[in-house]
Amino acid sequence: xxxxxxxxxxxxxxxxxxxxxxxxxxxxxxxxxxxxxxxxxxxxxxxxxxxxxxxxxxxxxxxxxxxxxxxxxxxxxxxxxxxxxxxxxxxxxxxxxxxxxxxxxxxxxxxxxxxxxxxxxxxxxxxxxxxxxxxxxxxxxxxxxxxxxxxxxxxxxxxxxxxxxxxxxxxxxxxxxxxxxxxxxxxxxxxxxxxxxxxxxxxxxxxxxxxxxxxxxxxxxxxxxxxxxxxxxxxxxxxxxxxxxxxxxxxxxxxxxxxxxxxxxxxxxxxxxxxxxxxxxxxxxxxxxxxxxxxxxxxxxxxxxxxxxxxxxxxxxxxxxxxxxxxxxxxxxxxxxxxxxxxxxxxxxxxxxxxxxxxxxxxxxxxxxxxxxxxxxxxxxxxxxxxxxxxx
Amino acid sequence: xxxxxxxxxxxxxxxxxxxxxxxxxxxxxxxxxxxxxxxxxxxxxxxxxxxxxxxxxxxxxxxxxxxxxxxxxxxxxxxxxxxxxxxxxxxxxxxxxxxxxxxxxxxxxxxxxxxxxxxxxxxxxxxxxxxxxxxxxxxxxxxxxxxxxxxxxxxxxxxxxxxxxxxxxxxxxxxxxxxxxxxxxxxxxxxxxxxxxxxxxxxxxxxxxxxxxxxxxxxxxxxxxxxxxxxxxxxxxxxxxxxxxxxxxxxxxxxxxxxxxxxxxxxxxxxxxxxxxxxxxxxxxxxxxxxxxxxxxxxxxxxxxxxxxxxxxxxxxxxxxxxxxxxxxxxxxxxxxxxxxxxxxxxxxxxxxxxxxxxxxxxxxxxxxxxxxxxxxxxxxxxxxxxxxxxxxxxxxxxxxxxxxxx
Ligand SMILES: Cc1ncc(COP(=O)(O)O)c(C=O)c1O
Numbered sequence: 001x002x003x004x005x006x007x008x009x010x011x012x013x014x015x016x017x018x019x020x021x022x023x024x025x026x027x028x029x030x031x032x033x034x035x036x037x038x039x040x041x042x043x044x045x046x047x048x049x050x051x052x053x054x055x056x057x058x059x060x061x062x063x064x065x066x067x068x069x070x071x072x073x074x075x076x077x078x079x080x081x082x083x084x085x086x087x088x089x090x091x092x093x094x095x096x097x098x099x100x101x102x103x104x105x106x107x108x109x110x111x112x113x114x115x116x117x118x119x120x121x122x123x124x125x126x127x128x129x130x131x132x133x134x135x136x137x138x139x140x141x142x143x144x145x146x147x148x149x150x151x152x153x154x155x156x157x158x159x160x161x162x163x164x165x166x167x168x169x170x171x172x173x174x175x176x177x178x179x180x181x182x183x184x185x186x187x188x189x190x191x192x193x194x195x196x197x198x199x200x201x202x203x204x205x206x207x208x209x210x211x212x213x214x215x216x217x218x219x220x221x222x223x224x225x226x227x228x229x230x231x232x233x234x235x236x237x238x239x240x241x242x243x244x245x246x247x248x249x250x251x252x253x254x255x256x257x258x259x260x261x262x263x264x265x266x267x268x269x270x271x272x273x274x275x276x277x278x279x280x281x282x283x284x285x286x287x288x289x290x291x292x293x294x295x296x297x298x299x300x301x302x303x304x305x306x307x308x309x310x311x312x313x314x315x316x317x318x319x320x321x322x323x324x325x326x327x328x329x330x331x332x333x334x335x336x337x338x339x340x341x342x343x344x345x346x347x348x349x350x351x352x353x354x355x356x357x358x359x360x361x362x363x364x365x366x367x368x369x370x371x372x373x374x375x376x377x378x379x380x381x382x383x384x385x386x387x388x389x390x391x392x
Numbered sequence: 393x394x395x396x397x398x399x400x401x402x403x404x405x406x407x408x409x410x411x412x413x414x415x416x417x418x419x420x421x422x423x424x425x426x427x428x429x430x431x432x433x434x435x436x437x438x439x440x441x442x443x444x445x446x447x448x449x450x451x452x453x454x455x456x457x458x459x460x461x462x463x464x465x466x467x468x469x470x471x472x473x474x475x476x477x478x479x480x481x482x483x484x485x486x487x488x489x490x491x492x493x494x495x496x497x498x499x500x501x502x503x504x505x506x507x508x509x510x511x512x513x514x515x516x517x518x519x520x521x522x523x524x525x526x527x528x529x530x531x532x533x534x535x536x537x538x539x540x541x542x543x544x545x546x547x548x549x550x551x552x553x554x555x556x557x558x559x560x561x562x563x564x565x566x567x568x569x570x571x572x573x574x575x576x577x578x579x580x581x582x583x584x585x586x587x588x589x590x591x592x593x594x595x596x597x598x599x600x601x602x603x604x605x606x607x608x609x610x611x612x613x614x615x616x617x618x619x620x621x622x623x624x625x626x627x628x629x630x631x632x633x634x635x636x637x638x639x640x641x642x643x644x645x646x647x648x649x650x651x652x653x654x655x656x657x658x659x660x661x662x663x664x665x666x667x668x669x670x671x672x673x674x675x676x677x678x679x680x681x682x683x684x685x686x687x688x689x690x691x692x693x694x695x696x697x698x699x700x701x702x703x704x705x706x707x708x709x710x711x712x713x714x715x716x717x718x719x720x721x722x723x724x725x726x727x728x729x730x731x732x733x734x735x736x737x738x739x740x741x742x743x744x745x746x747x748x749x750x751x752x753x754x755x756x757x758x759x760x761x762x763x764x765x766x767x768x769x770x771x772x773x774x775x776x777x778x779x780x781x782x783x784x785x786x787x788x789x790x791x792x793x794x795x796x797x798x799x
Contacts, residue, residue, distance in 0.1 A: 033726070033730075079726070079729060079730070081722060081725075081726050082722075083722070084722075124796075125723075125796050125797075128792070128795040128796035128797070129723055129726070129727060129792055129793070129795075129796045130727070130792055
């Protein structure tokens with residue numbers, strides 16, 4: 001960390017990671033201001049809404065998180081504010097989440113929030129208000145720019161392989177990285193918890209937050225069902241084309257999913273069946289064996305590069321889910337609004353709407369949203385560990 | 393030796409208390425030194441005012457003297473004073489207690505008339521009564537300055553006076569400082585035999601409050617807004633009224649508010665009210681001038697800043713509430729805080745989520761201007777240099793907040 005004193009907004013979620021991140025910046029002598037982001041608000045549960053002074057109520061966990069964040073700031077002795085970004089969150093994240101699911105795709109709201117809210121709306125606001133940088137408790141590392149070579153800042157995997165969050169930050173540009181501070185890039189989770197306890201932060205033992213902050217854990221389909229019209233569909237066996245059954249609502253199904261489709265999960269031939277494709281237009285859910293979802297060709301939208309754009313023929317590794325491993329891949333086409341990647345080994349269960357992140361070693365090269373995938377022709381070389389790694 | 397809370401206090405900026413500029417007296421104004429001494433001395437004395445022995449008598453004497461002192465300052469009768477633990481509690485007692493009592497006496501009386509600009513300590517009890525107790529709330533409209541027109545109350549009462557349990561309209565608005573014609577409102581209600589409550593938390597000590605002239609049936613005041621301690625308030629309640637109690641127990645305070653009497657805080661409250669009322673004319677003229685200086689100063693450096701609420705003598709002497717177009721109020725507040733200047737956006741919210749002010753919305757402002765406003769509130773310790781410091785800091789702060797824009 002540089003020794004100059006900077007004015008930094010530390011995003012405090014109310015959890016242990018961002019608390020320790022902020023604490024480390026205070027220790028380093030920076031002028032730190034704690035900010036809790038009010039993201040989602042649940043106006044639907046608010047009783048007579050037209051009464052003057054009626055407050056939109058937030059989920060109880062969210063209000064508790066805000067109190068935890070305020071308490072963390074008190075313990076650290078820093079100023080604390082809540083920034084209400086719920087309108088932008090509604091527009092950029094929740095609306096997109098609904099549209100994507102309505103199209104049969106599987107969005108990644110955390111990555112989207114990082115791209116459109118945390119490191120856009122919030123970061124821009126902080127800079128406009130005279131701060132030098134925004135800090136979060138993500139487990140990823142930023143290598144500062146190297147003026148000698150003219151290389152901009154680069155994003156790398158966090159030191160804790162179990163917690164690495166570079167995947168959900170992969171869409172950050174070099175410009176954004178220049179004003180972002182990630183104090184936990186070198187940290188391990190257990191060490192962060194110990195440090196929080198040592199610092200007297202009562203959130204030291206607070207469980208990690210689950211994936212989608214605006215949906216109660218494990219109820220994504222119910223949440224979607226309350227907001228999107230039900231789409232009944234057919235379930236088709238991908239191998240035989242036979243109709244296996246009906247599904248009352250295909251919204252919220254995800255490629256690679258096995259449970260919850262409404263079929264016996266094991267067919268007569270003792271094979272487990274997974275969702276291999278969802279076609280909203282024909283209201284068809286295709287299922288098949290795990291190997292039926294193996295692909296080597298991934299086609300997606302325009303890539304966001306972190307640093308200079310690599311050309312066709314670039315060779316590196318691709319990660320297709322937040323906590324998956326990587327597969328060697330070659331960039332076979334890049335253009336405006338289109339990226340094509342050929343994997344050297346088959347990967348399974350690619351859900352359109354999810355993110356493909358490209359790495360060179362620990363460095364994030366870029367990312368794109370996957371639209372389609374195809375079996376293609378797989379190169380012969382097979383490394384057992386890679387196959388195990390991508391079977392998710 | 394354990395550490396005390398005071399030992400653990402650490403300043404969160406490099407500024408010392410006397411280089412900071414406190415422009416948030418409407419939230420809590422510093423306790424008067426004489427009041428602080430009295431609270432401490434009385435606390436040392438101890439004693440339960442309900443006990444029959446000497447210590448009890450001593451405590452009781454303090455409570456009853458305080459009751460007389462407070463009543464005299466506000467030209468009320470000592471028997472009308474019900475001590476509570478806050479302004480919020482006094483409001484809850486008036487609204488819920490009088491609603492229940494009126495409804496119990498006559499089941500048709502289930503309407504409460506109140507304004508949309510009340511403090512949450514009125515709005516939320518009323519909303520609760522509506523949600524759980526079958527209360528029908530009629531919100532009185534306010535004009536662009538936040539004032540309730542007594543003619544509107546008269547019109548509604550002409551129609552349905554015998555359905556109305558209670559009318560509650562604040563004396564002075566805590567956000568925009570606008571004063572209501574409570575005398576007219578109280579007399580209107582009296583003509584129809586309808587109970588009138590007023591939340592006078594911001595009014596007592598700032599404007600003349602004479603209970604014998606205005607004759608509200610119930611009036612709320614709070615210690616920490618007038619140089620008294622936090623955590624004590626009072627409801628001045630007409631002697632013959634029997635609100636249903638919120639707190640049942642030992643039967644203190646006419647059985648309307650049980651709980652061992654807090655003699656130290658009660659003594660502190662009474663002294664603070666006496667001093668504030670005695671100083672009120674001088675206070676209002678000195679602080680009113682400072683307020684006008686502040687308003688014209690702000691409008692000189694930020695020409696498009698808009699004053700909200702009534703001008704001149706129609707508002708609290710210590711209140712200046714302004715909209716800064718193109719700015720977020722919370723961005724302004726944060727930048728001023730960083731510059732050592734403390735003010736407020738609206739009423740403070742527990743979880744700290746900034747909401748557009750319901751007061752400005754009720755006054756017909758759009759959400760944008762409701763979000764882009766700040767309240768500067770002056771008090772006894774305010775000086776011209778506080779205003780100067782604000783005027784110096786404001787242009788840079790507003791420019792920066794404008795760059796950050798509005799959502
Ligand atoms: C108009 C008004 N009513 C009621 C209250 C609540 O008083 P207390 O803080 O004593 O509960 C306040 C204080 O914010 C107020 O300004």
